[in-house]
Amino acid sequence: MSAALSDHRESIWGKAFYKFRHDRMGMLGLAVVLLYFIAALGVWLGVWGTGWADVDGPKWAPMSGEYWFGTNIIGEDIFQRSIYSTKTAFEIGLVVAVLSTILGALLGALAGFFSGRWIDAIVLWLMGVLDSIPFYLFVAAVAFALQGNPWAMHVAMVSTFWTTTGRLVRGEVIKLRNFEFVEAARAIGVPQFTIVFRHIIPNTFHILLVQATIVFVAAIKSEVILSFLGLGVQDGVSWGLMISESTLEVLAGFFNNFIAASALLFVLVMAFNMFSDSLQDALDPKKVAAS
């Protein structure tokens, strides 16, 4: 037992880590994501990106040493704004990914553990209902119900994005529930909720990690569309707001706002997708067992 624990390559996580380290695309993706994360951290600590709301340049200045990406219609520095938006993106991505994963894990595990009982029926019904309300309408409705609260977008995303995680966890828990270790825990009289939280949910972490990365990407992509529709970021600036600003500019032939925000968003989402794919490959129990 202790020998198996000390040799990390014997566990699913040790093997997955080893496999992930040797996946070049995944490592590249992770490196780019970390770079963005440092940029976001710098904004958060006030090291850079502080002048994103200063109106000091001319209208639509071209790229120059002073304004690296030029300026927008009212003379704000586009480079500063796109760097500041990195923080906004991470804020939205992390909040939505963490909260919806927790919610999906809890409700999915409860439904799976008590499958066939009323608690399962209620969770399944709730998932079905939330999945069949059109997403943008739901966000719009939450935004108005919360009367323009800046967190309305987050609330709406968390309350709809957890359902996929919930379904996957439910399926896995139904499988786990019949394993010997659960039976053993039950036999020695461990309370049901302790079994769920201590013994079952930790065994679904590989699903949760992958789902969290997928939700992160979905959240920052949805932000762009919601901000364009006027339902997204309320204060501050984001790539979505910059792109919706640019919809009028591009027809007048000024592309800096559009290109800066789109390129930064694309590279982050692409890197995160690559990271997420490799993680999925590394954590797939079937593939880990085979290698």
Added chain:
Amino acid sequence: MELLQYTLRKLIGGIPLILGVTFISFILMVYYGPDQTFELLGKNATAEQIAEVRAELGYDRPFFVRYGEYLKELATLDFGLSNSTGEPVNAMLARTIPVSLELVTPGFILGNLLGVLLALVAAYHRGRWIDKAIMGFAVVGMSISFLIVIIAFQILLSSSYGLNLFPVRGWNVHSLYSYVMYVTVPTLASVFVALGYNTRFYRAVLVEEMTRDHVRTARAFGISPAKLLYKHILKNSAIPIITRVMFSIPLVVVSGSLLMESYFGIPGVGKVTFDAITSGDQPVLKAVVGLPAVLFVVTLLVTDLLYRVVDPRVSLM
């Protein structure tokens, strides 16, 4: 007879779902939605006038009475007149739903057909460069925001900075030619966005089927690749493909067209819905929220019936 029983049972089973969707939507959009009282009144309204308007809009009645009335309206498909324009809701829907369908249908069909085709090519050449190239493009496609794609296509195809072939925005359709002119750019954008996700999903499904023993046996018998792909692989993968296509229909019709309609200024049902939410136009809201829920339940039923058509092993129990 068996089919009729099955249909009825499925429709009754869908009632909790419809109740749930309408209940949550009702709380969010109607009960906590924007209050129209003061928009309808002039300045300096008296207390009696306010009470009168509130009674007319139904704001003064208890919650469950209003919800019950909503369900009755949904059951009889009679939603009354729009608060904002005074037009009958049913007439509004009859005018705008066809526009949305014309807008999204070509893109939806092409996106799925091309997705299956590319997935077949990729799965057939699994592990080789053509597979890697297609899947690489799929990840790129998945990483670009829909809004960016729309703007980029607009610059490239309909502005003086690009080819300038198509109208920039709007929907002035009166002949086949004008339809093609207005529908091309939105269609290209939605195909581009859908292709990444679709190709990946369909490839996973097809690869799963391709590694089965019966495919190896068929290959050993020297069957031609075209027949193998169509008869042995595609037909056996029909169930997950149908599931994906069917389940995206209700969402594409409402959510999918909303972004394109508001970007291109197209008077479809997505735009009507969005305006109804932001202005609190209750009669319209009740219709556009309730009807997709009904559509969803009907989709569930039709999907189950389609399973039976493509796979005789599925029983309707």
